[in-house]
Amino acid sequence: MIRKPQTIVIKIGSNVLTMEDGSPDLERMRNLVDQMAFLLEKGLRVVLVTSGAVAFGRRSQALATKTDAVSRKQVWAAIGQIALIRAYQELFSQKGHPIAQLMVTKEDFRDRTHYLNMKNCLDGLLKNQVVPVINENDAVAVTELMFTDNDELAGLVAAMIDADSLILLTNVDGIYKGHPSDPEAELITHVGQKMPDLSRYIATQTSAFGRGGMLTKMSMAKKSADLGIEVWIANGKKDGVLIDFYRQELRCTYFEPGKSKHNHKKWIAHSDTYSKGEVRINDGAKRALLSDKITSLLPVGIQSINGEFLKGDIVRILDGSGKRIGLGKAEYGAETAREKIGLSGQRPLIHYDYLYISESN
Numbered sequence: 001m002i003r004k005p006q007t008i009v010i011k012i013g014s015n016v017l018t019m020e021d022g023s024p025d026l027e028r029m030r031n032l033v034d035q036m037a038f039l040l041e042k043g044l045r046v047v048l049v050t051s052g053a054v055a056f057g058r059r060s061q062a063l064a065t066k067t068d069a070v071s072r073k074q075v076w077a078a079i080g081q082i083a084l085i086r087a088y089q090e091l092f093s094q095k096g097h098p099i100a101q102l103m104v105t106k107e108d109f110r111d112r113t114h115y116l117n118m119k120n121c122l123d124g125l126l127k128n129q130v131v132p133v134i135n136e137n138d139a140v141a142v143t144e145l146m147f148t149d150n151d152e153l154a155g156l157v158a159a160m161i162d163a164d165s166l167i168l169l170t171n172v173d174g175i176y177k178g179h180p181s182d183p184e185a186e187l188i189t190h191v192g193q194k195m196p197d198l199s200r201y202i203a204t205q206t207s208a209f210g211r212g213g214m215l216t217k218m219s220m221a222k223k224s225a226d227l228g229i230e231v232w233i234a235n236g237k238k239d240g241v242l243i244d245f246y247r248q249e250l251r252c253t254y255f256e257p258g259k260s261k262h263n264h265k266k267w268i269a270h271s272d273t274y275s276k277g278e279v280r281i282n283d284g285a286k287r288a289l290l291s292d293k294i295t296s297l298l299p300v301g302i303q304s305i306n307g308e309f310l311k312g313d314i315v316r317i318l319d320g321s322g323k324r325i326g327l328g329k330a331e332y333g334a335e336t337a338r339e340k341i342g343l344s345g346q347r348p349l350i351h352y353d354y355l356y357i358s359e360s361n
């Protein structure tokens with residue numbers, strides 16, 4: 001009997017929704033929507049993160065030869081998103097399930113208030129049995145506003161809604177030891193919490209429309225698993241992939257979840273790129289934060305403060321040698337924090353509940 005995950009985020013890559021010649025694969029889409037309907041009818045709550053706007057737009061609109069690469073992507077995405085969402089709406093409604101469209105940029109995950117507004121909207125849709133269909137807003141998300149790819153977006157969404165599971169559907173069965181086209185390459189079926197880094201197995205190229213490649217898929221999968229979410233990388237091109245998932249018969253790469261289930265920590269864990277300042281700490285504070293004890297960061301352990309941040313902003317925590325050891329939400333601003341450096345008996349700068357410890361490589 002399956003352990004039934006309540007809420008699952010399913011991410012579908014562009015290459016799953018397109019055929020080899022790059023044209024939209026509407027039969028595959030129908031097949032996947034039918035399977036998602038099966039999961040919904042089994043009582044699961046499904047959030048869909050889908051790529052495909054650029055691929056769908058490219059097929060329907062030839063562009064002036066002078067259009068630069070950035071504009072081309074924006075134009076195709078803006079055109080293609082309509083075709084993509086219409087196809088989903090048509091297919092889901094045939095199965096009796098309403099959908100809603102959310103288009104987001106990295107900016108939407110930046111501050112806590114905005115983040116909570118988005119979460120509230122998703123919770124409302126799920127409570128009303130509406131399937132949220134999410135894609136990056138490629139028309140406005142350019143350069144630093146962009147997610148690495150939709151795998152990152154799916155990981156952020158899974159953490160935001162406290163999902164039990166995240167399924168990343170691509171065009172291969174999972175992560176192989178070697179290139180998947182090599183018949184000798186072995187599929188890694190289980191990634192445990194203590195498993196060494198798998199990046200050495202992964203070739204850097206992406207599929208025709210893919211953006212981040214398998215490397216970002218793997219690192220997002222690992223990060224999500226560390227936050228307590230079960231993750232599957234599986235082949236969306238295979239008939240019955242989601243039914244196999246439900247029956248626990250899926251041939252894929254499975255990431256075992258860690259224990260962390262704390263919502264604030266999940267938000268903070270994904271906030272590195274939004275951090276406003278840096279707090280350098282001494283060895284004693286480092287030892288305390290890395291220990292198993294529940295510890296907040298106190299001013300007495302702070303060596304220096306860099307940058308300007310306000311109460312509620314995310315700050316990076318660095319050890320004495322400048323290595324990042326974590327992130328946290330500041331309880332007060334940089335100006336006050338500077339006044340308290342090295343002093344004992346002061347309020348924590350970062351409370352344990354808002355502290356995420358993870359040493360960078």
Ligand SMILES: Nc1ncnc2c1ncn2[C@@H]1O[C@H](COP(=O)(O)OP(=O)(O)O)[C@@H](O)[C@H]1O
Binds near residue numbers: 012169175212
């Ligand atoms: N070791 C590996 N195991 C599996 N896939 C790999 C590996 N190295 C590279 N890849 C490539 O990663 C691709 C999937 O990543 P990507 O193109 O970003 O997919 P998507 O568009 O679904 O997000 C596969 O098509 C595969 O060719």
Ligand SMILES: N[C@@H](CCC(=O)OP(=O)(O)O)C(=O)O
Binds near residue numbers: 015051151213
């Ligand atoms: N937002 C883009 C997809 C970007 C992306 O990450 O693509 P993929 O690597 O295929 O998931 C689109 O809809 O075309």
